[in-house]
Amino acid sequence: MGSTIYDIAREAGVSIATVSRVFNDSPRVTPATRDKVLAVAARFGYHPRALAQSLARRKTRLITAIVPIISNYYFMEVLAGMQDQLAESEFYLQISNIKTTGEVRGDDVRNQVEDIFKRGMSDGYIIISIHFDEADWENLKKYDRPITLLDEYYSGYDSVSVDSIEGGYVATKSLIDQGYKKIAMICAVADTKPVVERSAGFRKALEQAGLPYEEALLFYGTDIKRDGHTELNGYQAMKAILECGREFEAVFCNSDIQALGALKAMQEYQKYLAIIGFDDLSFSEFLGLSTMRQPMYEMGKIAIDKIINRINHPETDITHTIFSPRLIIRNSSLTTDPELAAKVEKVG
């Protein structure tokens, strides 16, 4: 297939250095030579191979986003932000997907991430929604590549994330403020970072309001795909709530995608609890689902800024951008109890 820089040089009667300069927009080329080279290149359908360029430059101009199963609906919006921010830069974005069967943890994920670093194909890496422990994060340092964490915090790398504890707190408090007292939480896979943090916020809100917190308020689905961030998991958890024999008025749900499943369970049981989710996925608005909004688009933009900045200035100080999630009240968490409703004003 391909013609090389040598073909073009020979045909245009110049050296390969000149051809290279033309394609790198070097100012040190006469318009005449440039035109001649470009003409020949067009005739041959020549384009410099990114591969060879990267090797020679010792720079790939590539940023890799590492994502554990793109399924995360979350990622779609993050991506939009990354793309828009990338537009003006010289970098290309490539996405490497981490395959997960079941939980997003364990050696398998670790190995896949390391494999990506071993290939050494990118100037910088944005790691999204992967929650390693300290040792794992430290271990990545040996590859000596710029890293930005998104939806995760570790002191050793730049990061952008949302304060999940605060989010769990605000969500639960919004329920309490509406007059609900019997509140459960739908978790995803236990010991998982989002769950640990959001349930901590849940607990804090309850205790602050003088409502007793117990483990028994936490409900789990059994589906562990995507760490339990699935419709099915939420459906199962809500079923557990409705069948546990205990009365609940409201539910704080770990994620919108789970809330979608929870909604179905409520319909099946014809029993409607107030519910508030977490994320604000694009469909949540159309479900009338109250939620804690994560500024995903913004986070994507910021992650790109951070990684580019670190690629260009490796020695700058590490920074962490932490958003407070925003409360979005829609119908799903509004009380239907007229007595309670009287005390509440619609917020969003």
Next chain:
Amino acid sequence: MGSTIYDIAREAGVSIATVSRVFNDSPRVTPATRDKVLAVAARFGYHPRALAQSLARRKTRLITAIVPIISNYYFMEVLAGMQDQLAESEFYLQISNIKTTGEVRGDDVRNQVEDIFKRGMSDGYIIISIHFDEADWENLKKYDRPITLLDEYYSGYDSVSVDSIEGGYVATKSLIDQGYKKIAMICAVADTKPVVERSAGFRKALEQAGLPYEEALLFYGTDIKRDGHTELNGYQAMKAILECGREFEAVFCNSDIQALGALKAMQEYQKYLAIIGFDDLSFSEFLGLSTMRQPMYEMGKIAIDKIINRINHPETDITHTIFSPRLIIRNSSLTTDPELAAKVEKVG
């Protein structure tokens, strides 16, 4: 940062050829030498750069999936299939995202796709949900790379797709079979491949049943993001249906994501038409949404098979795999009219 093959060779007292052989699992290396090399490599934290390997081999062992805005929920499931099928192969998958503002057409998309080919970074390309015209597809031939189309058909490349005309026909017929006579269709952006085909099926079903077809049965939303495959677009289109002054009983909706928006519109108007979507996204089950199922996971697997086969055997005949979408009946399209209901048996 990194040590190179030279460092390892020197330290291990062998030639770089031997180091290379060790890392390429060549059988022609004594266990002793192999161990020695591996030990040194481990100590140095050495890994061959994929970049340099690719250049020397003139093979990248990389397959690139080109996707117009990953947002397409559709893609998530396709990806799962691709990953599973890739597991046993020697290839890596990388995803290149096409940025789209508004419609997925025009020069901008064309240029982005071409840029990816110009970089020449992959051994093969799977192009997903991009609908070019004949000239555009032909134009890509000049890059002389293996290409597989997914969710698109063009005779010049291997492809895997779903018969959308058939899908539109079966969906509409299912509505007719249930006794509905006043049926509208929610389209996405007009002149777009899915819309053209599905509305053709819609028309065919009507005419075959002796129901008059008119343009006025086709409704459009104004949001053109993702070619109109958005919740908002469906919401707008359903509003148009409910406000047009004409009575409808049922709706065939171009995609599940739009159906989600349509559902909201119906709720707002407290007017419930039977509705059937297209795709069977993961949440559709939890919405009780009837739909035409596309075997996305399977399609992903097949696309990988095809591209790998063509990479390894460039001269094999071109093949097209075309699925008939499967009808999934859930609550949304079941009639509530007891008279009609009597004639219908629940299918799915």
Next chain:
DNA sequence: CTGAAAGCGCTTACAG
């Protein structure tokens, strides 16, 4: 402004 030459980090016949 242009060219000759070294170098990027590997692989792979070709000998031995």
Next chain:
DNA sequence: CTGAAAGCGCTTACAG
């Protein structure tokens, strides 16, 4: 089984 050498397709000081 192992090594010397050429080659993959570029970029980039260094001269001029």
